[in-house]
Amino acid sequence: MPKHIVRLVMLLLAFVIVAYTAKQYFTAGSFYQFGHYRGLSVAEIASDKPKFKTPKYCEQCHASEYAEWAKGVHNNVELGKVVKCEVCHGPAGSRDVKGRFDNVTTGKDHPSGLKMTIPVDTARLCTLCHEQMPGRPAQQRQIVVAEHARTQQCTVCHNPHSPRTFKVAAASAAKGDAVAGKAIAAGCAGCHGEAGIGDSAPGLAGQKADYLVISLKAYKTGARANELMSSIAKDLSDNDIANVAAYFSAAKCKSAGNGDKKAAAAGLAVAAKCATCHGAQGVSTQPSWPNLAGLSGEYLLGSFKSYKAGERKNGMMDGIAQGLSDTDAANVAAYFANAACR
Template sequence: MPKHIVRLLLLIATFGVVAIGAKFYFTDKSFGVYGHYRADAVAEIAAAAPIYRGAAYCQACHRERFTQWSAGIHKVVTCETCHGAAAKHPSAQLAAPPAPVDPRMHSRIAAERLDHVKLMIPADTVKLCTLCHEKMPGRPATQKQIEVSRHAAGQQCIVCHNPHSPKLAAAGVPQAAKPVDAAAGRMKAAACANCHGAEGVSPNPVWPSLAGQQRGYLVSALQAYKAGARRDPLMTEQAKGLSEADMIELAAFYASLSCQSAGSSAAAPVVSAGKAKAATCAACHGAEGASGNPAWPSLAGLQEAYLVNALKAYQTGARQNPMMAGLVKGLSDADIEQLAAYYAGLKCK
């Protein structure tokens, strides 16, 4: 064979050996195990820790909220839909899971994800709730929708709705078909006057004044007594004999009366402590204890002892309301006395 041909063949052979060697050296060991790709990539992708944890994860600590939520119409909306991903909550667990960052791309990207995770208590519920509930062409008719500009005058949604169980109990409060005769209510209120006062101003510290109270609340209170959801030896009997129309007339009568504040004999520091704590209550019961919504009661000027009893009844479960149950849970007896003193001392309108 001519010399130049031999050289050429040797060169080609050397190139071949180098190329094959390089392929073996540079190709990942797991490449081609399952197909034309790096088999280890699958496990690397699957190794990323889930960031959305699911409602069961939240349930472990927030049992009460969970029970409330799972019984309501919002049970199709999981916790993390509104509150965001739970991976970094509670913060104590933060130290535990940070994934080991190795230089490979998958784990780098997986670790970076956590930077954006934030659990939140929604500050602006109008903005949040209208994501789903703003009336908008394209949304199916079965979806509950509101015209934002015409609904509740721009108030925060949680003033009336419990976000965890948003259907208003008081939304079922029947409204009279024709204008209600408050005078007819006065006739029927004769039986109530012994305890609640002829003009709706109670003479007794334990019984509430009714004058000027919200209509919707009065109706739902009477309904609750009648149905047994709220119990009281005196009221249960009284409410049993009332029809729905009676309740509406009674409520209209008491709502039309002018109220009189019961006042408080508590010391000034107690009252001011109560005022500070009442900030939480103001969203529903009004800044000065005057509720802006017919469904929720005004508290200004109510009897101090009655308010104490009511809050304690929510704590023991004798009075039931999903919103109140959650709110009173953390209150001590001292807190309750301060709150009652503050609201009893307020002037009512």
């Protein structure tokens, strides 16, 4: 065999030996234990945990949110329910190994650019703990998602930092003078009836004062559209609005009773879906949400149709109205029209 061939074979053989030795030396022992990677890397990455800084750290910049959380059900040690800030908003600090796997959302030390992680799909997040299922602790509030709010986000109604506190528009803190409001209310009688007891238009007698204030201010600013009501509301001062709301809320109500009796019976099951906001019998426990009991069936049905058509907007009602058939809407309107208003 020619000498140059022998030298070439020896060189190739030496290269193979060096390559094999290098592979054995540099390849981790756990390589390909589970797949084409180091088996031990799984445990290493899992142990590289993000740093949590506790709610006290968050209080420095988010005092109001911390106060809501601290007094709410999510910070109840007695019930064993402590949902800390970083459970929803993500860890405030970087991971244990600096320079690797840093928390890119909040930065190594929150805040990064004054931004924080804010959950977008709260319906998916909240139902991890609150969707009804067997074996879940009874003291933990549970809901049937399809019946409770359908596709609506939890934050439409609930304060995310204190979920038992409903997130509603704030009415005027000043309480009105019912006596002063009586004179203003006289101008409402043409549509809403004497002392707020109307037929086709909604009865105002016995309605929540805060809700009436919110509604009139919405007409005044244009947030709620009705040509007649908008023109009336624009002429009212904030004191006038508070006074007329006080008058109607103190007035004795009378149920319209103009709903079909058979339809009302069928509407009972549908009305159960309204109980969370408007009360079990249509009398709301929330001052900023209206009573439905005793309102005109025509008015209620018209309202449902307006929400369904998008002519009237409300984060929660939009979704509920879309889920009601015309028959269901007529039945539930008849149910509330025949219900006792007090």
